[in-house]
Amino acid sequence: MSVKLGVPSKGRLMEKTFQWFGERGITLSRAGSEREYAGQVAGIDGVELILLSAGEIPRELAAGRIHLGVTGNDLVQEKLVGWNAHVEAMAPMGFGQADLVLAVPSAWVDVGTLDDLDAAAAAFRQVHGFRLRIATKYHRLVREFLRDNGVADYALVDSQGATEGTVKFETAEAIADITSSGDTLRANHLKVLEDGLILRSQATLFRARQAEIGDADRAILAELLSRLQVS
Amino acid sequence: MPEKSAIIAEAARLRALFEQAGAVPVETAILQPAATLLDLYGEDIRARAYTTTDALKGEQMLRPDFTVPIVEMHMAHGAEPARYTYAGEVFRRQEDDPERASEYLQVGYEVFARDDSARADAEVFALIHRILEPLGLRAATGDIGILMAAVNGLRTTERRKAALRRHIWRPRRFRALIDRFSGRAPVPESRAALLAMDDPMAQAGPLIGLRDESEIAARIAALREDAKAAPISDAEVGLIDAILAVRETSLDALKQLRDIAKDLPAISAAVDQLAARLEALEGQGIDVAALHFEASYGRTQMEYYDGFVFGFTAEDRPDLPPVATGGRYDALTRRLGQGREIPAVGGMIRPGLALALGEAR
Numbered sequence: 106m107s108v109k110l111g112v113p114s115k116g117r118l119m120e121k122t123f124q125w126f127g128e129r130g131i132t133l134s135r136a137g138s139e140r141e142y143a144g145q146v147a148g149i150d151g152v153e154l155i156l157l158s159a160g161e162i163p164r165e166l167a168a169g170r171i172h173l174g175v176t177g178n179d180l181v182q183e184k185l186v187g188w189n190a191h192v193e194a195m196a197p198m199g200f201g202q203a204d205l206v207l208a209v210p211s212a213w214v215d216v217g218t219l220d221d222l223d224a225a226a227a228a229f230r231q232v233h234g235f236r237l238r239i240a241t242k243y244h245r246l247v248r249e250f251l252r253d254n255g256v257a258d259y260a261l262v263d264s265q266g267a268t269e270g271t272v273k274f275e276t277a278e279a280i281a282d283i284t285s286s287g288d289t290l291r292a293n294h295l296k297v298l299e300d301g302l303i304l305r306s307q308a309t310l311f312r313a314r315q316a317e318i319g320d321a322d323r324a325i326l327a328e329l330l331s332r333l334q335v336s
Numbered sequence: 337m338p339e340k341s342a343i344i345a346e347a348a349r350l351r352a353l354f355e356q357a358g359a360v361p362v363e364t365a366i367l368q369p370a371a372t373l374l375d376l377y378g379e380d381i382r383a384r385a386y387t388t389t390d391a392l393k394g395e396q397m398l399r400p401d402f403t404v405p406i407v408e409m410h411m412a413h414g415a416e417p418a419r420y421t422y423a424g425e426v427f428r429r430q431e432d433d434p435e436r437a438s439e440y441l442q443v444g445y446e447v448f449a450r451d452d453s454a455r456a457d458a459e460v461f462a463l464i465h466r467i468l469e470p471l472g473l474r475a476a477t478g479d480i481g482i483l484m485a486a487v488n489g490l491r492t493t494e495r496r497k498a499a500l501r502r503h504i505w506r507p508r509r510f511r512a513l514i515d516r517f518s519g520r521a522p523v524p525e526s527r528a529a530l531l532a533m534d535d536p537m538a539q540a541g542p543l544i545g546l547r548d549e550s551e552i553a554a555r556i557a558a559l560r561e562d563a564k565a566a567p568i569s570d571a572e573v574g575l576i577d578a579i580l581a582v583r584e585t586s587l588d589a590l591k592q593l594r595d596i597a598k599d600l601p602a603i604s605a606a607v608d609q610l611a612a613r614l615e616a617l618e619g620q621g622i623d624v625a626a627l628h629f630e631a632s633y634g635r636t637q638m639e640y641y642d643g644f645v646f647g648f649t650a651e652d653r654p655d656l657p658p659v660a661t662g663g664r665y666d667a668l669t670r671r672l673g674q675g676r677e678i679p680a681v682g683g684m685i686r687p688g689l690a691l692a693l694g695e696a697r
Contacts, residue, residue: 186431212543214536215555217526220512225555227502229547236378237547245431248379255509257378257502272545294544299526 107153108318108325111165111174114142114156118308121200122175129333149332151325160184162311167191169316172326179205179283179306183243192311196335201308203283205243207250207301210272210279211294218299219254222279226258229278240264240277243303247281250303269293310335338691343441346687347423350443350467354421357463359445362420364405366427370395373404376671377639386427398427402444403665403682404672410448410680411673417449423687436657437688444662446682448669454609456681457644457664458616464648464660464683465622471693473648473659477586478633480504481643481664482593482606486579489602490572492517493565495558505639507632514576519567530556531563575600582631586614589629613644634661640668644681650693659693660685 112133113119123133132147133154144154155171162176163184175198181188209216216225226237237259241247244261251259262277269289271277281303284290290297310333318326337343355361371394373381385400399405402422410418423443430436445463447456465475487500496517503509515521523531530536536556543549578596582589590611597604614624634645643664650656662683670677 187434210544210547212537212540213547213552214530214533214540215552215559217530218524220516220524221527223509224499225547225551227499228551228555232551233546236374245383248383252380252383253508255503255506255512257506257509259379260374261379261382275546278545278547294542299524 106319106322107151108173108322108329109153109155109171109316110146110329111155111157111162111171111176112144113159113162113175118159118175118201119156121308122198125198125200126333131329131332149325149329151322152329163188163192166311166313167315169313172313172316172318172322173329174311174313175308176311177201177203177306178309179203179243179246179304181309181311182304183246186245191314193314195310195312195330196333198308198310201306203285203306204302205246205281205283205304205306206290206297207239207247207281207303208269208279208284208290208295208297211291211296213296216298219251219256219301222298223256223258226256230258236260237279238262238277239279239281240268240271241281242268243281243283246303254300269295337437337688338695343688343691346691347441347443350685350687350690351421351423353467354443354445354463357419357445359419359421362406362409362422363424364399364402364409364422366399366425367393367396368399368405369393370397372408372672373397373400376404376668383431384428386429399425400428401426402442402684403446403668406444406446406682407665407669407672407680410446410678411669411676414448416678417447417451419448420444420446435655441687442684443687444682444684446680448678448680450679453643453664453679453681454612454616456679457613458620458622460662460681460683461644461646462617462620462622464662464685467685468648468660468690471650471659471690471697473693474628474651475646475648476628476630476633477644477646478630478635479606479610479644480634480641481609482603482631483576483579483635484642485603485606486576486600489600490568490576492568492572493562495562496565496568505635507635514568514573517568518570518573520573523563527559531560571599579603580632582629584629586624586627586629589631590614593631609643634663640665640671642667646683650689653693656689656693657686659689 112122126133130148134145136143136145142156144156146152146154159176160180162174163181165171166174167185185191216222229237239259240262242265264271268280268282370387386398389395406420425439426442427439430438447460449456487497499513575596582592593607597607618624634641641663645663647658648660649658664681666679669680
């Protein structure tokens with residue numbers, strides 16, 4: 106047995122995660138070729154590195170198949186119902202910052218707040234005969250946010266990528282998506298609503314609450330967390 | 337929870353009681369077209385109902401309640417007046433509370449009748465009351481029609497009233513609108529800046545998407561009109577608050593509402609309706625002096641109930657959902673009837689809960 110650590114399998118998120126662990130004396134690296142999704146851990150014994158898609162890490166944590174995992178809290182909160190019961194956020198890692206925001210065309214000068222969006226949605230439905238469409242891949246977070254804020258007469262449409270383009274393409278009237286600088290939004294003639302911040306997210310180290318663990322591994326996990334200075 | 341076979345037997349027993357009261361048993365499909373439900377309840381229904389698709393029929397939902405298909409059935413080929421009963425499973429996704437059932441049986445009784453709605457309200461309530469009497473449940477009642485009438489009677493623009501009516505089942509947004517229309521909440525900065533501009537579209541940049549310039553212009557015109565309208569007076573806001581605060585036994589509630597109606601005559605007809613209903617309930621043997629009434633009862637979960645509403649709960653089991661709920665849903669028949677409508681009132685019992693509580697006693 107070993108303590109299983111799930112880390113995003115590619116890109117900047119992987120590199121930054123490796124760097125974050127490296128700064129704390131734990132060296133993570135890919136095993137073998139660039140294409141192989143297995144990893145190596147140096148600096149501590151009994152820890153196994155598993156490279157996964159960042160989007161799958163929440164599910165693997167909830168299922169208890171990994172003990173620790175690095176992913177964005179946006180993904181954890183979107184994918185896990187009652188996320189707090191399944192995972193514990195051990196440490197924000199200071200990178201991968203992104204905000205989930207609600208954005209509308211910049212030319213909608215009459216819409217600055219959720220209150221405006223709600224009124225515009227009611228009028229839109231009367232004119233067009235269907236509800237104002239919001240493109241997103243964060244269905245649960247967006248729906249909960251809009252329900253809590255009493256916005257009605259909208260419909261969510263699924264968009265798994267290039268969400269900023271859906272308005273110009275006329276498959277949606279507004280979007281809810283992750284943004285870090287807002288450049289992509291501006292380039293696509295979109296603006297964030299003043300009260301349209303749904304969630305602040307960053308890469309976070311999570312611990313699975315329900316993963317099975319033996320006594321030996323429990324000691325290794327404690328040692329790892331203490332080396333990472335997060336316990 | 338009791339065995340499923342026992343719950344099915346209890347459902348059959350309850351449905352037979354509703355048949356004895358004059359209802360015709362009906363069945364509805366489990367798969368319901370998602371479009372109808374989404375149109376009625378909006379995106380929120382996706383959080384509560386199971387959605388599935390097939391290539392021919394498109395998006396379908398597992399029946400989250402019986403009311404919608406029964407109203408559709410009645411509007412399509414029902415004779416009047418009509419009484420229906422049904423028993424069957426409903427399906428509810430649970431995103432927040434894993435303890436709540438995601439499928440359970442409901443047994444219901446629905447009355448479609450044009451004459452004497454007070455009597456029909458009383459008939460449905462008293463029938464369910466009699467059936468559940470051995471369980472010693474607490475009955476609560478309310479009437480959304482009174483708040484609706486109060487909104488309609490406000491001395492303000494039709495547009496503001498329409499906005500308030502639209503959010504009558506969303507208390508938080510309703511309150512935010514009241515605060516804004518009465519001048520209690522400050523005008524948002526972006527709104528003030530917009531209203532100060534001569535030609536707001538001048539700097540707007542390229543317009544993308546389906547919502548076009550005429551729609552933006554129409555909303556700006558509406559905002560300008562609204563900015564000129566006088567605020568809803570403190571006195572009227574006070575009356576709305578007073579209505580929402582009514583939480584009494586029925587006869588005391590009636591007295592309070594009569595007092596409020598002196599200053600807000602627009603609710604008089606709705607209060608008369610409450611009085612007529614209490615009389616009809618008394619005629620059915622209900623002790624109205626002890627019956628609880630809350631003017632805001634059912635406002636958060638019972639969208640489309642637009643008059644009398646009620647629920648029966650086990651007081652010593654606050655963890656359980658209501659054993660029975662119901663109310664009047666004239667607005668729903670209007671929405672589904674495509675130009676036609678019929679006054680309707682109904683209620684449903686959850687046989688599983690009724691049985692579990694019965695066994696516990």
